[in-house]
Amino acid sequence: MLFNEIYGCYYNTVAKILSSAVKRNLTSDEMKQIICDNAFSESFLTIIPALVNEQWQLLNPELNTPLKHEPTMPLTMLQKRWLKAISLDTHIKLFPVSFDFLDGIEPLFTTEDYVVFDRYNDGDPYEDESYIQNFHLILDAIHRKKKVRIQYESKKGNHRTILCAPYQLEYSEKDDKFRLLISGCRFADTINMGRIKECEIINESTALCIVPKQKNSEFFIMELVDERNALERIMLHFAHFKKEAERISENSYRVKIYYDSDDETELIIRILSFGPFIKVTEPESFVNLIKERLIMQKSCQLK
Amino acid sequence: MAYTELVKNFECIRSYMREFYVYGFKSRDEYEKKSTRTYDNERRRIESYLGDYMAFRQTQNGKNVFLSIDSRNTVHNPLYKALKSKSFTDGDITLHFILFDILHSADIALTLNKITDKIDKEYLSCFKNPMIFDESTVRKKLKEYIMLGMISSNKQGKQMVYSRNESTDLASWNDALKFFSEAGLNGVIGSFLLDKTDKGHEHFSFKHHYITYALESEILCELLKAVSEKRIVTIKNYTRRSDNDKIWDVLPLKIFISVQNGRRYLLGYNFPLHEIKSYRLDFITDVKIGDISPRFCELREKLSEMQEHMWGVYCNKRHTSLEHVEFTVHAGDNEEHIYRRLNREKRCGTVERIDKHTCRFMADVYDTSEMIPWIRTFICRITTMNFSNRTIENQFKRDIEDMYLLYGVGGEE
Numbered sequence: 001m002l003f004n005e006i007y008g009c010y011y012n013t014v015a016k017i018l019s020s021a022v023k024r025n026l027t028s029d030e031m032k033q034i035i036c037d038n039a040f041s042e043s044f045l046t047i048i049p050a051l052v053n054e055q056w057q058l059l060n061p062e063l064n065t066p067l068k069h070e071p072t073m074p075l076t077m078l079q080k081r082w083l084k085a086i087s088l089d090t091h092i093k094l095f096p097v098s099f100d101f102l103d104g105i106e107p108l109f110t111t112e113d114y115v116v117f118d119r120y121n122d123g124d125p126y127e128d129e130s131y132i133q134n135f136h137l138i139l140d141a142i143h144r145k146k147k148v149r150i151q152y153e154s155k156k157g158n159h160r161t162i163l164c165a166p167y168q169l170e171y172s173e174k175d176d177k178f179r180l181l182i183s184g185c186r187f188a189d190t191i192n193m194g195r196i197k198e199c200e201i202i203n204e205s206t207a208l209c210i211v212p213k214q215k216n217s218e219f220f221i222m223e224l225v226d227e228r229n230a231l232e233r234i235m236l237h238f239a240h241f242k243k244e245a246e247r248i249s250e251n252s253y254r255v256k257i258y259y260d261s262d263d264e265t266e267l268i269i270r271i272l273s274f275g276p277f278i279k280v281t282e283p284e285s286f287v288n289l290i291k292e293r294l295i296m297q298k299s300c301q302l303k
Numbered sequence: 304m305a306y307t308e309l310v311k312n313f314e315c316i317r318s319y320m321r322e323f324y325v326y327g328f329k330s331r332d333e334y335e336k337k338s339t340r341t342y343d344n345e346r347r348r349i350e351s352y353l354g355d356y357m358a359f360r361q362t363q364n365g366k367n368v369f370l371s372i373d374s375r376n377t378v379h380n381p382l383y384k385a386l387k388s389k390s391f392t393d394g395d396i397t398l399h400f401i402l403f404d405i406l407h408s409a410d411i412a413l414t415l416n417k418i419t420d421k422i423d424k425e426y427l428s429c430f431k432n433p434m435i436f437d438e439s440t441v442r443k444k445l446k447e448y449i450m451l452g453m454i455s456s457n458k459q460g461k462q463m464v465y466s467r468n469e470s471t472d473l474a475s476w477n478d479a480l481k482f483f484s485e486a487g488l489n490g491v492i493g494s495f496l497l498d499k500t501d502k503g504h505e506h507f508s509f510k511h512h513y514i515t516y517a518l519e520s521e522i523l524c525e526l527l528k529a530v531s532e533k534r535i536v537t538i539k540n541y542t543r544r545s546d547n548d549k550i551w552d553v554l555p556l557k558i559f560i561s562v563q564n565g566r567r568y569l570l571g572y573n574f575p576l577h578e579i580k581s582y583r584l585d586f587i588t589d590v591k592i593g594d595i596s597p598r599f600c601e602l603r604e605k606l607s608e609m610q611e612h613m614w615g616v617y618c619n620k621r622h623t624s625l626e627h628v629e630f631t632v633h634a635g636d637n638e639e640h641i642y643r644r645l646n647r648e649k650r651c652g653t654v655e656r657i658d659k660h661t662c663r664f665m666a667d668v669y670d671t672s673e674m675i676p677w678i679r680t681f682i683c684r685i686t687t688m689n690f691s692n693r694t695i696e697n698q699f700k701r702d703i704e705d706m707y708l709l710y711g712v713g714g715e716e
Binding site for chain 1: 307309324325327347350351352354358369371373374375376386387396397399400401407429430431432433434451452454467469470478482488491492495496498504507508509510511512514524531557558560561562563564565566610613615616633643646647649650679680682683684685687688702703705711712
């Protein structure tokens with residue numbers, strides 16, 4: 001079963017404590033720090049007494065352990081089957097890993113066993129050699145904190161070359177695309193990986209020029225009426241945003257959603273998809289964007 | 304029973320986490336199904352696991368607890384923590400670390416007798432009141448680890464010897480694990496692996512990322528095992544229409560994942576009902592794996608054929624005919640992206656240009672209503688529509704009229 005103590009946070013934390021005890025003299029403060037860093041916020045109330053009172057006979061009160069080696073654990077079959085499954089995924093070519101140790105292992109699933117039925121059809125070309133090469137190079141640059149020179153095609157089809165400090169790759173599950181988050185460039189703070197034509201690492205450190213982009217600084221407020229199961233659909237649909245929800249009457253609710261200004265158009269479309277079950281009330285500028293679309297729709301004279 | 308941070312069964316905490324994360328407006332008194340003590344314990348556990356994300360709001364109805372997580376700014380799914388909270392006994396943890404210390408390398412192969420002897424003499428004798436593990440307890444634990452694939456047993460002469468399986472260095476997998484633990488199916492397993500590696504820097508972030516999927520991990524894992532072995536399962540399924548959970552014998556065929564609405568489904572053949580049906584994973588509360596079915600390939604093939612006319616997950620064979628859906632949209636001079644959008648977002652059907660400014664979408668589907676949210680996203684440019692299901696077409700048009708009223712467009716608000 002997946003819900004098993006061997007994968008649990010207590011076993012991992014105790015392994016780290018014992019590892020320290022095997023290597024050198026473990027101190028009480030160090031033990032507390034390991035628990036604080038690795039376990040849940042109240043775990044120290046259980047782990048410390050269990051270890052020092054010999055309830056778990058792995059440490060004595062002087063914090064010495066009878067173990068002779070730092071604790072390690074072989075992979076479980078479930079872990080191997082999962083690794084085998086991801087080795088069959090189209091995205092795996094983005095990562096230079098070896099699967100030799102998985103020979104003869106049955107995958108937990110194959111691409112035949114599931115379908116993402118509402119993913120957009122124009123995802124990044126994960127089989128394309130130059131895309132894979134660019135991805136490897138950029139990931140390497142991020143690891144080594146190096147600047148890159150990138151030649152890419154803009155949305156309007158123009159070719160541009162920029163020098164920038166890449167710091168993160170953002171993956172959208174809906175678009176099946178990666179976007180590169182960059183800093184230190186006047187023209188852009190993100191570039192779609194699929195638009196990159198060429199790139200090279202420049203031997204210049206990025207250490208001083210990374211200023212991560214502020215995300216989700218905007219918000220809108222909507223009111224919704226729980227009809228035709230709208231509440232459940234809406235709350236799940238917007239679940240991945242930071243939000244605050246409150247009930248305002250028997251079956252109506254007010255929800256505040258925080259979003260990134262770059263995603264405003266997408267948000268408007270998503271709100272429209274719920275039809276009359278959502279009414280955006282604030283801010284006025286956002287309400288007006290929806291009104292504009294409705295006015296345009298009215299002019300289409302749909303009968 | 305006294306409060307403990309760890310739990311034996313994940314199901315109870317699963318429903319509370321979902322409520323706190325997805326909804327987050329209920330007060331303590333509104334959790335009707337369980338006692339207030341259960342509520343207090345589960346809330347305390349969740350606070351212990353996810354304290355950084357826990358938020359509170361005082362309302363007229365009492366204090367509301369909710370989880371405030373922006374998945375775009377979170378590189379590791381915090382809900383995975385709850386899947387690392389399984390309880391165990393004092394003996395379990397003691398034996399675990401001692402066994403793997405005795406069998407610290409794959410070259411070491413020892414008999415049960417020798418292992419038990421070492422546990423007593425080399426590990427527990429230094430404690431004031433040493434635990435006693437008899438051979439049957441040690442054998443049981445070894446058997447458990449053989450089942451998990453961590454230990455192997457082999458006959459050496461007349462005796463059975465035990466050794467650990469080879470360890471694998473996953474250092475080079477760090478980036479892959481970070482990506483697939485979030486974007487891959489059953490990513491929590493990747494998170495278990497990451498717990499054993501050096502975390503390093505975070506180079507990936509995720510957008511449109513439904514982290515609640517974590518809460519279905521155990522159910523999904525059992526279903527995937529059943530699919531890979533073509534086995535029937537007995538599922539316990541919650542339905543909104545009934546107070547009682549339903550129990551069904553189902554042959555799982557495929558998992559359907561939405562990256563737009565936060566739901567995942569099992570598509571499986573329901574034996575009592577003789578049809579392929581969909582079941583939301585977040586509504587399945589238990590899975591028991593049963594016998595192999597000889598009909599798996601035939602039924603999966605049937606599902607694949609049906610997929611050509613499925614917009615979402617609806618594939619009811621009782622529908623004698625498919626429903627035709629057709630609509631046209633207007634695209635202005637600089638709106639070539641509308642044509643691209645139709646092509647990019649369609650899941651079945653066809654898109655054609657009628658003239659420079661008009662595109663038509665057509666499809667034949669099992670259920671028109673599944674398409675409605677998508678068609679609404681083109682509000683502002685829908686010029687004609689023609690659904691064979693007139694009831695839904697009329698409802699669509701009424702909904703647009705309601706939206707005009709709601710926003711005071713072309714009349715009084």
